[in-house]
Amino acid sequence: MKRFTRMIYKNPDEMVFGKAKFPVSQRWNIQIGAGYVLPEIKVAPVEGSEESKEKMVSECRNITQSACERAVAVGLPAFMLEQEHIFQQTNNPEWTAECTQIQAETLEKYHDEYDIKVSLRATPADIRLEERSPGLRGSDYDNKVMESVEASAANGASDVAIETIGGKSVSDYGIARGDPKAILFGIGVLGSIDMEYMWKRIVDVCKKYDCRPAGDTDCAQANTAMFMAGGLLDKDCSHTLAALARAMAAARSLVAVECGAIGPLKDCGYENPIIKAISGVPIATEGKNAVCAHSDLMGNLTAAVTDVWSNESVYHRQEMGGTTPEVWLQATGYEAALMNTALQTGQEKVLRDLYTLTDKYRDPQALVLAYDNAYRIGEAIVKYGNDPYLRSRAAALESGAIINEAVEAKKMYLTRFERDSLDSALKIFEGLPTESDQFIDECLRKYSRKVAEFDPKSYEL
Amino acid sequence: MSYEELENKMDQTFLAVRYNVEIEGAAIKPEEDLDVVNIIPTEEPFRAIALAVLYEDREASLANVEKALANDISPIDIINNGLMKGMDAVSLLYTKGFYFLPDLMLAGDGMMEGVKECEKVLGHKSETKGTIVSFVAEGDPHDIGKNLVVMFLRAGGYEAIDMGRDVPTVDVVKAIKEYNPIFVTGTALMTTTMTVFPKVVEALQKEGLEVPAIGCGGGAVRKDFVESFPMSVYGVEAYHAPKLADAIVKDKKTWKDLRKEYADIVGEFVSEYS
Numbered sequence: 001m002k003r004f005t006r007m008i009y010k011n012p013d014e015m016v017f018g019k020a021k022f023p024v025s026q027r028w029n030i031q032i033g034a035g036y037v038l039p040e041i042k043v044a045p046v047e048g049s050e051e052s053k054e055k056m057v058s059e060c061r062n063i064t065q066s067a068c069e070r071a072v073a074v075g076l077p078a079f080m081l082e083q084e085h086i087f088q089q090t091n092n093p094e095w096t097a098e099c100t101q102i103q104a105e106t107l108e109k110y111h112d113e114y115d116i117k118v119s120l121r122a123t124p125a126d127i128r129l130e131e132r133s134p135g136l137r138g139s140d141y142d143n144k145v146m147e148s149v150e151a152s153a154a155n156g157a158s159d160v161a162i163e164t165i166g167g168k169s170v171s172d173y174g175i176a177r178g179d180p181k182a183i184l185f186g187i188g189v190l191g192s193i194d195m196e197y198m199w200k201r202i203v204d205v206c207k208k209y210d211c212r213p214a215g216d217t218d219c220a221q222a223n224t225a226m227f228m229a230g231g232l233l234d235k236d237c238s239h240t241l242a243a244l245a246r247a248m249a250a251a252r253s254l255v256a257v258e259c260g261a262i263g264p265l266k267d268c269g270y271e272n273p274i275i276k277a278i279s280g281v282p283i284a285t286e287g288k289n290a291v292c293a294h295s296d297l298m299g300n301l302t303a304a305v306t307d308v309w310s311n312e313s314v315y316h317r318q319e320m321g322g323t324t325p326e327v328w329l330q331a332t333g334y335e336a337a338l339m340n341t342a343l344q345t346g347q348e349k350v351l352r353d354l355y356t357l358t359d360k361y362r363d364p365q366a367l368v369l370a371y372d373n374a375y376r377i378g379e380a381i382v383k384y385g386n387d388p389y390l391r392s393r394a395a396a397l398e399s400g401a402i403i404n405e406a407v408e409a410k411k412m413y414l415t416r417f418e419r420d421s422l423d424s425a426l427k428i429f430e431g432l433p434t435e436s437d438q439f440i441d442e443c444l445r446k447y448s449r450k451v452a453e454f455d456p457k458s459y460e461l
Numbered sequence: 462m463s464y465e466e467l468e469n470k471m472d473q474t475f476l477a478v479r480y481n482v483e484i485e486g487a488a489i490k491p492e493e494d495l496d497v498v499n500i501i502p503t504e505e506p507f508r509a510i511a512l513a514v515l516y517e518d519r520e521a522s523l524a525n526v527e528k529a530l531a532n533d534i535s536p537i538d539i540i541n542n543g544l545m546k547g548m549d550a551v552s553l554l555y556t557k558g559f560y561f562l563p564d565l566m567l568a569g570d571g572m573m574e575g576v577k578e579c580e581k582v583l584g585h586k587s588e589t590k591g592t593i594v595s596f597v598a599e600g601d602p603h604d605i606g607k608n609l610v611v612m613f614l615r616a617g618g619y620e621a622i623d624m625g626r627d628v629p630t631v632d633v634v635k636a637i638k639e640y641n642p643i644f645v646t647g648t649a650l651m652t653t654t655m656t657v658f659p660k661v662v663e664a665l666q667k668e669g670l671e672v673p674a675i676g677c678g679g680g681a682v683r684k685d686f687v688e689s690f691p692m693s694v695y696g697v698e699a700y701h702a703p704k705l706a707d708a709i710v711k712d713k714k715t716w717k718d719l720r721k722e723y724a725d726i727v728g729e730f731v732s733e734y735s
Contacts, residue, residue, distance in 0.1 A: 013464070044651065044652045044653075044681060045652065045653055046652060047652045047653060047655060047656045047686060048656060049653060050600075050653035050654075050656065051656075086600075086651060086653040086654075087600035087601065087602075087651070087653070087654060088600065088653065091600070126602075127600075127602060128602075129602055129626070129627060131625070165602070172604075172605050172608070175605075176562060176563065176566050176605070176608065176609070176612075177563050177566045177567060178561075178562075178563030178566075178567075179563075224605055228562070228605075232479060232480050232481040233480065233481055233558070235555060235558060235560070235561045235562060236561065236562040236609075237561075237562065237563075238561070238563075315652060315681070315683075316652075350462075353464045353467050354467070356464075357464075357467060357468055357471060357476075358476055358477075359476075359477070360468075361473045361476075361477065362476070362477040362479075363479075372464070411473060413479045413482040414482065415479075415481050415482050415485050416485065416488060417561055421563075
């Protein structure tokens with residue numbers, strides 16, 4: 001596996017929405033990162049649909065058809081539909097097969113009839129449980145995940161993405177206790193090891209079919225920190241520590257690309273701008289049109305260098321403006337249209353900068369993901385590109401430096417909690433071993449004892 | 462205009478205000494907070510024990526407890542008048558916004574170390590306010606919400622039986638039979654796993670069992686769904702769990718009462734119950 005030790009983008013100003021260094025082509029005449037932004041719609045199946053395969057298949061068909069109807073009703077030139085699997089789908093690969101098939105058939109029908117460009121993303125759930133023997137590797141759940149990946153690829157998915165959970169037991173411990181070392185170990189080391197295990201296999205499966213291996217997201221870890229950090233008045237996780245976790249997540253999620261994923265990287269990977277800067281692959285992101293799913297502090301900024309603009313997730317139900325697949329595809333569709341207008345008229349860099357500046361200093365988590373800062377973090381990662389631990393540590397230190405510079409420039413203001421946790425984390429990171437083996441040994445001793453669910457065997461440690 | 466020029470032209474506060482910074486008061490020592498003063502005991506060794514918990518100092522907490530036990534101080538008194546008082550103060554500072562979750566977790570670790578030492582002398586587990594069973598719905602691997610609930614319950618003086626994640630409904634029912642809990646908490650992240658909650662209720666009803674309330678919460682869980690079946694109450698925040706449990710234990714509130722009086726019981730504005 002070849003690691004990234006150089007930046008594909010030569011400077012941050014090269015990065016813009018709708019264009020990637022390495023665009024991706026998929027079936028149904030769609031290109032991603034090739035000069036236009038694609039809206040994405042994702043809808044959570046309604047409660048009760050999990051009771052039988054027939055109900056689930058019907059639910060998937062209805063969601064798909066609703067999205068297609070609204071797409072042609074409002075004249076969208078292209079869109080992506082994502083199906084994030086529920087547990088029962090992944091645990092029953094025959095469900096995956098039939099659901100994917102009905103979605104693919106529905107999308108193809110609209111593509112044939114209207115020539116609309118469509119894309120179907122399948123995201124099997126990572127249902128593995130570390131604490132249940134034999135752990136993350138070789139369990140029935142592990143096998144079901146891979147069977148579900150194959151069922152998706154074989155039955156019409158344009159691409160496959162996933163949100164793997166390696167290292168989560170330790171990073172959760174670290175996030176809840178404000179322990180930066182545990183977060184670094186959980187995301188940067190354990191997460192990266194597990195990503196390699198999962199993604200080599202996913203890429204091999206996708207190669208057998210007309211299905212692209214897309215990418216992973218650190219939803220299980222960095223998003224846990226972000227959600228717990230919450231709004232400005234929440235009290236569960238320091239926003240500076242969440243920003244550092246996000247930077248480390250980029251070093252971890254990059255592993256999918258190093259294993260052969262080609263993008264677009266999955267929407268809830270807020271670390272994606274950093275990975276785009278490093279690798280040149282197209283990315284999906286989410287922000288203000290994902291408020292139906294959750295709140296973040298960077299609703300515009302995340303659009304700055306996106307290639308697929310997503311709503312993240314929404315209940316499948318009716319709103320005043322229609323069903324949610326209709327309403328939220330329209331919302332992401334209009335935002336994509338704004339970006340595409342900017343691209344057509346040569347104003348894309350202006351819009352990119354405005355998107356960025358609306359949120360850049362709203363929160364440290366936004367600051368480190370502004371495209372210029374994302375690029376800096378990318379540079380820190382590739383400098384130590386061959387070592388997952390060192391590059392994660394470098395990402396964290398660089399993001400800390402970015403925050404501190406903004407504080408000194410009186411552009412970013414921190415609470416005592418944010419200030420103290422940043423100072424403490426940076427001090428800890430600076431004092432860590434410069435040898436990966438030593439760091440891993442220390443962490444194995446400490447966290448094997450403290451975190452009941454953590455099983456080093458799941459990482460071959 | 463370049464990015465830098467645009468940025469320099471802007472007044473950041475016109476766009477976004479960091480209200481958390483704006484409202485921050487002066488730094489004070491935690492034991493000087495006026496409400497904490499009324500909680501922390503004044504007599505030793507209880508004051509030192511409580512302060513070690515308040516300062517999240519696990520080693521000092523353990524050392525203080527060991528010293529007190531060596532001086533023949535009653536382990537029950539150490540728990541109730543020292544360790545728990547420290548934890549009560551920590552919980553209060555969390556509620557007031559001065560302390561944060563990591564403070565609560567680390568203080569809780571210190572308190573639990575001390576309690577274990579006391580239990581060694583007692584020869585049995587110390588008394589708690591009551592037993593609570595906590596589980597993550599079958600098919601759902603997302604457990605951080607449950608972990609927080611368990612931590613808040615233990616910090617609040619309850620024995621929380623942590624059943625883990627992806628827990629089969631039959632196992633939940635079995636645990637309820639075994640522990641006869643005063644409260645049950647269930648968490649789920651997804652729309653399609655929250656459907657386990659009514660199945661738990663149905664299984665309990667089939668066996669003629671009842672619990673005062675099952676608190677159901679998590680990512681995609683909705684109040685209207687939770688209120689569509691009996692015995693349940695929609696839980697909004699993890700830290701509400703011990704307050705709901707207190708209402709059950711102290712005021713004999715039922716799930717019906719909890720639904721009606723949720724915001725009053727947790728003592729704050731709760732959008733979902735407004």
